[in-house]
Amino acid sequence: MFKQLLSLYPGAVLASNPPDQLTAGYNWFLSPDQDEWIGIPQKNLSEKELDLLNALFGSFGQPAAIYRGYQEQSWHDFLFAAGKPPASDHAPRRMIQFQFKGESLNKNEMEPALKGFFADDCIVIWLGDRSGLVIEDNKGYIMGEDDFHSLANTLESDFYIKTYFYLGKFLPINEEMSRRVQYEAEFFQTGIKLLTKERIYTFEKVFPALLSASMPENLRRHLTQQILPIFQEEPEMLHTIKVFLENNLNASLTAKKLYIHRNTLQYRIDKFTDKTGISLKDFNGAITVYIACYLYELS
Structure with missing residues (x-):
């Protein structure tokens, strides 16, 4: 015709x-x-x-609107319906998965606000009324966790909703991409379930919690006897030690984030070491304590 x-x-x-x-x-x-x-x-x-x-x-x-809709559909089919690769440049892409919780969500208002924080050529795919993903390349400024915390705070204050993001890895566009993105989606949902106080998730953040949740009972019991009593006696100790480990044992930065004097921080660290016999400066000790922190939070 x-x-x-x-x-x-x-x-x-x-x-x-x-x-x-x-x-x-x-x-x-x-x-x-x-x-x-x-x-x-x-x-x-x-x-x-x-x-x-x-x-x-x-x-x-207009042509631009046509092309944008075609790209979104092509990416959706590629990732979730075994479609053909939608891009010819083969540049790696990162999937930023998002989920919103709230009663007043309006996708027509939310999408422009969301795109305003990304590059102009980013692609937003909605997977439901309150979830989806943003596809971005690595050709411009790459947003980090602090940027996404700011974005989440802005969206929550403007739209009165809870906002969650999972920051995926930059992945090559090939036959493995769809499967890896679906794995990231599973880690995202696991993170929301286990780490209820978090808003920004990564594999590195979810993995210790997942490892703690799936720990065999005999290891869980042994770790409980070794480390958890001090957290039960002094609840502030848990937060102090966890923040200290998450900031790469940087005492100045940790004290600043906790709003305490550096001497107070050092007193708590020394007290923890005296009671448990574990040095946080030892790599193996730090890993063990970090998993214990997650185990205590999960319990």
Whole structure:
């Protein structure tokens, strides 16, 4: 049918892909089998003809909007429906998964606010009314955890919702990408379930909690007897030690984050070492204590 339209409208053009960079001033229509596009010069269409073509094929607005919708659908099909790779540049992409909890969520308002924090060419795919992912490349500024904490705080204050993000890894676009993204989605849901106070999740943050939750009972009991009593006696000790470990044993930074004097921090660390016999400066000791912190929180 499109070939017949070509003969009827001089200047009309066909395209096998969404018309991202084609000449403006055209009305674009998609074939019924969705494998071909036709652009007809607007000046060649009367109002009645435009209404008829819209009824037959639908109207798709401006080329940029067409291309954006096509990209989102292509990525969705690739990641979740065994579709073909949607990008030809093969540059690695990172999936930022998000989930919102709240009663007043409006996707039409939320998406522009979300995109405002990312590069202009980022792609947002909604997987439900309150969840989805942002696809970004590694060609510009890469947002870190602090940036996402700021984003979460902004969205929560503006929309009165709870906001959760999972920061995936940059992955090559190949047949393994879909499976790895689904693994990241599983880690995201595990993180939300186990680490209820967190808002920003990564594999490195979720893994110790997952390891603690799946620990055999005999190891759990032994660790409980060795370390957890001091946390039960002094609840502030848990938070102090965990923040100290998470900040790479940096006393100044830890004291600043805890709003305590450095001497107070050192007193608590020394007291912990005296009572448990474990030095936090020892790598193996630090790992053991860190897992114990998660185990105590989970229990």
